[in-house]
Amino acid sequence: MGKKLLAAGQLAEALSHYHSAVEGDPKNYLTYYKRAAVLLAMGKSKTALPDLSKAIELKPDFLAARLQRGNILLKQGNTQEAKKDFEEVLRGNPHHEEAWLQLQHIQELDQLILEARNAYNRKDCTAAITIMERVIEFSPWDPEARELRAECYISIGELRKAIQDLLPTTKLRNDNRAAFLQLSRLYYILGEHEDSLSQVRECLKLDQDDKECFSHYKQVKKLSKQLESAEQYIAEERYEDAVEKYHSVMKTEASVQFYSIKAKERICHCLSKSKKAKEAIDVCSEAHQIDPNNIFVLRDRAEAFILNEEYEKAVEDYQEAHSFNAENHEIKEGLDRAQKLLKQSRKRDYYKILGVHRNANKQEIIKAYRKLAQQWHPDNFQSQDKKKEAEKKFIDISSAKEVLTDPDSWEEMAAVKEENGELDKTVSIGEHSEVDSSYSLTRQKLENLLNKSMRIRMTDGRTLVGLFLCTDRDCNVILGSAQEFLKSTDSFSQGEPRVLGLAMIPGHHVVSIEVESESLVTSQYL
Numbered sequence: 350m351g352k353k354l355l356a357a358g359q360l361a362e363a364l365s366h367y368h369s370a371v372e373g374d375p376k377n378y379l380t381y382y383k384r385a386a387v388l389l390a391m392g393k394s395k396t397a398l399p400d401l402s403k404a405i406e407l408k409p410d411f412l413a414a415r416l417q418r419g420n421i422l423l424k425q426g427n428t429q430e431a432k433k434d435f436e437e438v439l440r441g442n443p444h445h446e447e448a449w450l451q452l453q454h455i456q457e458l459d460q461l462i463l464e465a466r467n468a469y470n471r472k473d474c475t476a477a478i479t480i481m482e483r484v485i486e487f488s489p490w491d492p493e494a495r496e497l498r499a500e501c502y503i504s505i506g507e508l509r510k511a512i513q514d515l516l517p518t519t520k521l522r523n524d525n526r527a528a529f530l531q532l533s534r535l536y537y538i539l540g541e542h543e544d545s546l547s548q549v550r551e552c553l554k555l556d557q558d559d560k561e562c563f564s565h566y567k568q569v570k571k572l573s574k575q576l577e578s579a580e581q582y583i584a585e586e587r588y589e590d591a592v593e594k595y596h597s598v599m600k601t602e603a604s605v606q607f608y609s610i611k612a613k614e615r616i617c618h619c620l621s622k623s624k625k626a627k628e629a630i631d632v633c634s635e636a637h638q639i640d641p642n643n644i645f646v647l648r649d650r651a652e653a654f655i656l657n658e659e660y661e662k663a664v665e666d667y668q669e670a671h672s673f674n675a676e677n678h679e680i681k682e683g684l685d686r687a688q689k690l691l692k693q694s695r696k697r698d699y700y701k702i703l704g705v706h707r708n709a710n711k712q713e714i715i716k717a718y719r720k721l722a723q724q725w726h727p728d729n730f731q732s733q734d735k736k737k738e739a740e741k742k743f744i745d746i747s748s749a750k751e752v753l754t755d756p757d758s759w760e761e762m763a764a765v766k767e768e769n770g771e772l773d774k775t776v777s778i779g780e781h782s783e784v785d786s787s788y789s790l791t792r793q794k795l796e797n798l799l800n801k802s803m804r805i806r807m808t809d810g811r812t813l814v815g816l817f818l819c820t821d822r823d824c825n826v827i828l829g830s831a832q833e834f835l836k837s838t839d840s841f842s843q844g845e846p847r848v849l850g851l852a853m854i855p856g857h858h859v860v861s862i863e864v865e866s867e868s869l870v871t872s873q874y875l
């Protein structure tokens with residue numbers, strides 16, 4: 350009956366049957382052996398051993414029981430006792446192939462264990478781990494082998510692999526409080542405080558007075574409660590309370606880096622959500638420096654940059670986060686939004702650049718432009734830092750004036766750029782001029798532009814007579830045509846026009862033509 354139940358996979362019923370059989374006939378060696386077979390099928394090798402030993406006690410020449418017990422002892426790493434069983438099998442049957450093979454395995458295993466311990470003692474954990482792979486193949490139920498490999502994994506920072514080795518040892522050893530405590534500490538270091546709490550509680554179940562386990566339990570419990578409270582505050586949008594609670598987390602656990610990183614990440618999030626841009630940027634930057642691949646830190650810092658109207662930096666952070674996780678929908682949406690805000694920001698601050706009201710007329714705009722162009726001309730500054738700042742201001746001022754005095758032209762250019770990747774318009778400050786499709790600028794067109802351009806008297810006596818916004822290709826045409834024109838006209842002396850850096854439109858420059866005492870002022874601004 351029991352044999353049929355075992356064959357049918359009804360292990361619980363089969364075990365119950367053999368329990369009754371043993372009680373009914375406690376001197377029957379075969380009943381103990383069969384019950385051991387059921388226990389082995391259920392994965393209860395430790396429980397099966399006493400039944401095999403009882404069967405051998407009742408019938409010392411029962412070779413099948415000795416072979417089975419030897420195999421279990423070998424898997425448990427008990428090579429000495431396993432060797433005795435295999436030798437007994439060979440006494441009864443000198444040609445037993447499995448017994449001979451297992452004796453060879455024992456000899457190999459003893460040598461491997463010796464080599465692994467030597468490698469561990471000389472702190473060569475990489476070698477020890479490699480050797481222990483083979484040891485554990487022979488003895489998967491040996492707690493000492495797994496504990497040794499776990500120690501090696503810990504020493505090289507492979508904590509999760511150490512956990513995988515230690516978890517079985519809690520069942521392979523009775524009252525293994527040391528393993529539960531070690532597991533709790535490893536989970537704690539990894540930031541998995543809930544699993545840490547679960548493992549240390551298992552230790553206290555075995556002995557509630559265990560001092561080490563109780564001390565660690567109090568620490569984990571306190572930290573876990575603080576983390577749960579902080580996250581609850583965030584869920585309730587009580588960001589100030591959450592920030593305060595995460596500061597408590599950093600005080601409670603200052604030595605494990607995970608929790609300080611986690612706290613700074615969440616404080617960064619809270620400050621960004623509560624619109625404290627500057628504070629958020631500072632904390633997020635600290636967190637980013639420690640954990641540069643954290644997309645949530647990058648997301649929250651990007652949002653803080655948006656609050657601070659630093660849209661280029663926001664785009665950079667979202668792009669970096671997107672490079673780490675291109676499938677994150679929230680990051681994709683944030684990147685699109687930041688890019689739109691950046692694009693809008695390049696169009697909406699022209700009045701602010703010139704310092705005029707939004708209802709300013711053309712004369713007021715031109716007056717403000719002349720004043721600022723005179724003030725911020727790069728040649729008015731000596732130091733390189735000031736000169737670079739002036740160059741940017743000068744170009745922004747010129748671009749702002751052009752947009753505000755001819756907005757239709759700007760919209761047309763922006764539309765063309767957006768569709769084709771470049772503008773095919775050339776703009777002269779004071780007058781709008783189209784360049785033909787071949788990008789040629791005739792001498793007559795240039796002369797007309799120069800004659801129509803505003804004359805801006807600079808502080809050092811020079812006069813600005815021409816300022817052109819152009820693409821790279823157009824700028825080369827303008828520079829060549831202007832040079833040819835200036836050399837052949839009586840209005841200006843010979844010289845070289847100059848290019849003033851990038852305009853507010855990406856990929857564009859400003860060509861400046863200036864004269865002083867009938868000589869063209871030249872300089873190099875790139």
